[in-house]
Amino acid sequence: MGGPRRCSFLFLLQVLGIFLILLEAGSQKTSDCARWCPLNSTCVNATACRCSPGFSSSSGVIFTSLLESCDDINECGPLSAVSCGKFADCQNTEGSYYCTCIPGYELASGARMFKNESENTCQDVDECQQKPRICKSRGICTNTQGSYTCECPPGLQLNPGDPNLCTDVNECTSGQNPCHSSTHCLNNIGGYKCRCRPGWKPIPGSPDGPNNTICEDVDECSSEQPMCHESTICINTVGSYKCRCRRGWELKPGFQNKQPNTTCEEMSFPIWTPPPGKKTPSMSHFFERVQHLRRAFKPALAPDTTKDLIQLMDTMLETPRDLETLSLTERHCMATDYLLGLETVLRMLAKAMPGASFTYVSPSDTELSLMIQEHGDGDGNITIGQSHARMLLNWDVATGARDSGPTVMGILSSWNMRNLLANASLKLETEKKVELSKIHQSTVHGAQAEIVSAVSLVFLSNTNTEKLDSPVTFSHRVNPQQEETPGPRQELICAFWKSDNRSGHWATTGCRTLGTRNGSTTCQCNHLSSFAILMAHYDIEDPKLALITKVGLAVSLVCLLLCILTFLLVRPIQGSRTTVHLHLCICLFVGSAIFLAGIENKEGSIQKVGLRCRLVAGLLHYFFLAAFCFMSLEGVELYFLVVRVFQGQGLSKWQLCLIGYGVPLLIVGVSAAVKSDGYGRNNYCWLNPEGGFLWSFVGPVTLIVLCNAVIFVTTVWKLTQKFSEINPDLKKLKKARVLTITAMAQLFVLGCTWGFGFFLFNPQSWLLSYTFTILNCLQGLFLFVLHCLLNKKVREEYRRWAGRVTGNKYSEFTTSTTGTSHNQTQAHKPSESGM
Incomplete structure (x- = not known):
């Protein structure tokens, strides 16, 4: 419905537009000029426009399009025909252009611009004539064509931030010092000077200040005016000097050594007091003499004082009997304090020594070697040696960190020192015990130590020697009398004396043995102390x-108990000889039981022998001596029976007991009173062999065995004579012969057993240890067989007892009858009982 109306409306609009265009065209024709011409153009007619001079459009100068515009023409462009001429530049402007001279040139007329090449009179400008000067700070200007350069005089340089400015060059801070090493470089503007350093002066012929100045050191110590305090020595150094304390002098509090103001005072002898505890006469005399040396000491007397001190030490240590009055604990406490005090005094005396070395050998072969260097003068490794020991170490190790005096190293080697340190215990490292256990395939309880070299006391200026930066190497000469090849349980080791709660012991921690050659043993340690070479006897348990030992002693105890019961209960054999056998077995039984239960020293150190171990050693000493005494009494009884055949000449029972138990009690009492610390050893509760104390057992035993041997020889000789008589009593002689053979066999077994037993406590005696153990096992068994099983009366009594147990009446009746007849006969002959 609305379609025709809409189309009619659009058609009317088109017609209206065409009408308006025609109307506008009619009006232009009437004026003849285009009103739409753009900027920078003029109207030519109603349809065309013209660009102004210096402008153009894309269609040319005249254009008709409404879309065209007039743009500026660049007359200075590369395709332009405009030329400004030599030394000029073209400058484009809006719709035109002009020419100017390039920098460094100007028009002869002084104008700033011109229009074309014909007007070009550009010529070079001399910038060096400008005011103010273009090159600053003494810069030298040089004109160039169209420009200039600035150069600086010597000692100046162009500033990187301003090429027209010259700045100063600091020759003294450059990489290469222009002055001689003996001078100071002093910079100034445009140059420098060379001045002598403090403590230097120009060499003859050389002025002070020019660039070629050469200087030499001034020896302040040679000047007439003293530079150092009178207590010090002036030491010239390069360009300066220093003052150090004189030998025998030490710094005053508040001063430092080797400074221009160093001030010192004389050294004083250190206060050395006796160690606490018991004092021996020789020790008291030693410290009295030391106090006398201290009161009379002067640094200039240091060499003589040192010699006197060593001789006093030898005098004290050469009296071992005096030292033996002290217990081991007291002696080793004294040794620890004594060594510390001796080290302190020797270090002080060494610092007061003149010269660089000192050696002294006393009449007792105690040797002291010293090396002294001023602090800081020593360098590298140094060897200090003597006939007993040598030491290799570094000077840096010897120098104390805070010590300002001379650097000292010294070795004091003394054979007499062994008397003070004898019988000291040796503590092995855990690693060493493990190593020995693997080698011997058995547990290592410890070691006994024997000193086989001189004891060397090593001391340095450096007192902090528990852990050294570099190890120290020692070489000790072994005593030729003790130079022997170590056994299977022995070893030469390097040990040092270690203090332990004011006491001390030998230790090996931090030291290792490098080897032995030509009678010298070499060691290496990372600390310092008193050193010695020890022959270590290792206590290694043999499980077999x-x-x-345990099984054998158990069998022996059972047999001895059977013997005791037999001697007490079998009446037909009662008599004086049976009494001797009874108490012999009792002593052996008690001694073996104590041996089995308490022979080992559980505390494991000679310095820790307690009351229990001493008591065990004393009881073993007593009961084994008693056993030998009763064995000697059996020899006496045999002597009375065979040699002196009259009745009533034998000893009574109470006399036998008094002698058998009284004599050993007397020996043990005297031994304990003379040397109580002789009871107890390093690992065993037995007599200590040191000082000959073992002879308190070996002596009586040897005497008894020899006396019994003489008695038996005499008895055999007498029996031989009686057998050769015309009408001998053969029955009685045969009984005496059996008695003699039995006693001799008993003496042989017991004597041989203890003959081997003397060596039981020597750890390296393998064969003797096994022999003693086996014989000790047979000891009780042999006595049981010899005195019980081989005795006819005892066997009959055993049969009778066996019959009672089994109920055999016939055997009991036979044995009783036989026993009764024997008892009746024996009642009249007590001296022949048991035969």
Whole structure:
């Protein structure tokens, strides 16, 4: 419905537009100029426009399109025909251009611009004539064509931030010092000077200040005016000097050594007081003489004082009997304090010594070697040696960190020092015990030590020697009398004396043995102390030997108990000889039981021998001596029976007991009173062999065995004579012969057993240890066989007892009858009982 109306409306609009266009065209024709010309153009006619001079459109100068515009023409462009001429530049402007001279040139007329090449009069400008000067700070200007350069005079340089400015060059801070090393470089503007350093002066012919100045050191110490305090020595150094304390002098509090103001005072002898505890006469005399040396000491007397001190030490240590009055604990406490005090005094005396070395050998072959260098003068490794020991170490190790005096190293080697340190215990490292256990395939309880070299006391200026930066190497000469090849349980080791709660012991921690050659043993340690070479006797438990000992002693105890019961209960054999056998077995039984239960020293150190171990050693000493005494009494009884055949000449029972138990009690009492610390050893509760104390057992035993041997020889000789008589009593002689053979066999077994037993406590005696153990096992068994099983009366009594147990009446009746007849006969002959 609305479609025809809409089409009619659109048609009317088109007609209206065409009408308006025609109307506008009619009006232009009437004016003849285009009113739509763009900027920078003029109207040519009603349909065309013209661009102004210096402008153009894309269609040319005249254009008719309503879309055209007039743009500026770049007369200075590359395709332009405009030329400004030489030394000029073209400058484009809006609709035009102009020419200017390039920098460094200007027009002869002084104008700033021109229009074309014909007007070009550009010429070079001399910048060096400008005011103010273009090159600043003494810069030299040089004109160039169209420009200039600035150069600086010597000692100046162009500033990187301003090429027209010259700045100063600091020759003294450059990489290469222009002055001689003996001078100071002093910079100034445009140059420098060379001045002598403090403590230097120009060499003859050389002025002070020019660039070629050369200087030499001034020896302040040679000047007439003293530079150092009178207590010090002036030491010239390069360009300066220093003052150090004189030998025998030490710094005053508040001063430092080797400074221009160093001030010192004389050294004083250190206060050395006796160690606490018991004092021996020789020790008291020693410290009295030391106090006398201290009161009379002057630094200039240091060499003589040192010699006197060593001789006093030898005098004290050469009296071992005096030292033996002290217990081991007291002696080793004294040794620890004594060594510390001796080290302090020797270090002080060494610092007061003149010269660089000192050596002294006393009449007792105690040797002291010293090396002294001023602090800081020593360098590298140094060897200090003597006939007993040598030491290799570094000077830096010897120098104390805070010590300002001379650097000192010294070795004091003394054979007499062994008397003071004898019988000291040796503590092995855990690693060493493990190593020995693997080698010997058995547990290592410890070691006994024997000193086989001189004891060397090593001291340095450096007192902090528990852990050294570099190890120290020692070489000790072994005593030729003790130079022997170590056994299977022995070893030469390097040990040092270690203080332990004011006491001390030998230790090996931090030291290792490098080897032995040509009678010298070489060691290496990372600390310092008193050193010696020890022959270590390792206490290594033999499991087989321990088993044999325990089983054998158990069998021996059973047999001895049977012997005791037999001697007490079998009446037909009662008599004086049976009494001797009874108490012999009792002593052996008690001694073996104590041996089995308490022979080992559980505390494991000679310095820790307690009351229990001493008591065990004393009881073993007593009961084994008693056993030998009763064995000697059996020899006496045999002597009375065979040699002196009259009745009533034998000893009574109370006399036998008094002698058998009284004599050993007397020996043990005297031994304990003379040397109580002789009871107890390093690992065993037995007599200590040191000082000959073992002879308190070996002596009586040897005497008894020899006396019994003489008695038996005499008895055999007498029996031989009686057998050769015309009408001998053969029955009685045969009984005496049996008695003699039995006693001799008993003496042989017991004597041989203890003859081997003397060596039981020597750890390296393998064969003797096994022999003693086996014989000790047979000891009780042999006595049981010899005195019980081989005795006819005892066997009959055993049969009778066996019959009672089994109920055999016939055997009991036979044995009783036989026993009764024997008892009746024996009642009239008590001296022949048991035969």
